[in-house]
Amino acid sequence: MEEKGYWNPVLSGILLGTLLFIAYAVAGQGLGASGAFARTMAQLLYSVDPDFAHNAYAGKYLRHGNALSNWIVVEVVGVMIGGFISALLAGRIKQSLDKGEGYSSAKRIFFAFLGGVLIAYATRLARGCTSGQALSGASGFSVGAWIFMLSAFGAGMFLAPLFKKQWKGL
Amino acid sequence: MEHLYPLFTTGQISSNLNLFYGLLIGIGFGFILERAGFGTSKHIAPVFYFSNLRVTQTMIAAILTAATWVVIFSWMEWMDFSKVFIPPTYVWPYLVGGIIFGVGMIMAGWCPGTSVVGMVTGKVDAFAFVVGMFVGMWFFFDTYDGIKDFANSGYLGRFTIDKFIGGDMFTSSYLVTVVLGVGLGIFMHTMKKIVDSKRSVENE
Numbered sequence: 001m002e003e004k005g006y007w008n009p010v011l012s013g014i015l016l017g018t019l020l021f022i023a024y025a026v027a028g029q030g031l032g033a034s035g036a037f038a039r040t041m042a043q044l045l046y047s048v049d050p051d052f053a054h055n056a057y058a059g060k061y062l063r064h065g066n067a068l069s070n071w072i073v074v075e076v077v078g079v080m081i082g083g084f085i086s087a088l089l090a091g092r093i094k095q096s097l098d099k100g101e102g103y104s105s106a107k108r109i110f111f112a113f114l115g116g117v118l119i120a121y122a123t124r125l126a127r128g129c130t131s132g133q134a135l136s137g138a139s140g141f142s143v144g145a146w147i148f149m150l151s152a153f154g155a156g157m158f159l160a161p162l163f164k165k166q167w168k169g170l
Numbered sequence: 171m172e173h174l175y176p177l178f179t180t181g182q183i184s185s186n187l188n189l190f191y192g193l194l195i196g197i198g199f200g201f202i203l204e205r206a207g208f209g210t211s212k213h214i215a216p217v218f219y220f221s222n223l224r225v226t227q228t229m230i231a232a233i234l235t236a237a238t239w240v241v242i243f244s245w246m247e248w249m250d251f252s253k254v255f256i257p258p259t260y261v262w263p264y265l266v267g268g269i270i271f272g273v274g275m276i277m278a279g280w281c282p283g284t285s286v287v288g289m290v291t292g293k294v295d296a297f298a299f300v301v302g303m304f305v306g307m308w309f310f311f312d313t314y315d316g317i318k319d320f321a322n323s324g325y326l327g328r329f330t331i332d333k334f335i336g337g338d339m340f341t342s343s344y345l346v347t348v349v350l351g352v353g354l355g356i357f358m359h360t361m362k363k364i365v366d367s368k369r370s371v372e373n374e
Binding site: 042 | 199216229234261284292298305309311
């Protein structure tokens, strides 16, 4: 099956912004992602060792029962379903490793992993990620969202020359 | 007059119904992210090289669209925006968290939401990122005691633009958001032009 093209970026943005507003209007909170990772990990650690319920940070997730019975976790399950359906209909489900031309696969996987570690840590400091903090915060006029967004963008831009090979030709 | 929205935080729908709507909203979110091209690091990493503006344009359009809906619904008194959760501002952890986040993003080419889409559509790098995220969360839980004071420093509460510079939602917050969004868009386009012209010189 031939791959379908992507949507126009501005049209995508208008749809995304409208959906974000629907989340505000229904749930009284914006879209998010990183919280679901934190809660899943907390629940996992708790199931291995019940003492984890006393963890200084993650204890708050476990106080009201299962850390996974939460809006953001359910929303992210929806993201998995929606992303899969879209890619399926567009003929884009396939195993691949996205990187610049000729870049080592092992290095690419290593940096994707390490980036994940750093980003997880960063989201707990920043109380959210590109979805829950930047997008949902800035749309609600939060000054903090702009602090987060501009410092993330600045740091990425500053270090971009070091990762030029990984993204060559993109 | 009672405001109609938000439904959940004004007690008009049950917690379970809210979760069900959350699932539907998530499905829409995943679908839009994938169709907008956010399901591949090939579109996310170029944000930092100004070589492809797709992701930036979508983000800016989304912020301006949502902010416009907020202003319309608040102006018409259909929505009580004070009942919508906006993450409180903590200046220093947001600044440092933002920097670490940016470093992670140029390394990985993913952020949490997009990696979920990448993972379910078969991207191996997204899977590695997701595994890294779990490890990073664990690391944070284990080290939180030591950084607790810093993580809660510079607290300003629900700190919107109008609280910072005066005015109200309509006269200051919305206008500044539009100016920031349009300004960022112009900056990105200008940088792309510079990068493109450099590239064509190199290729001659």
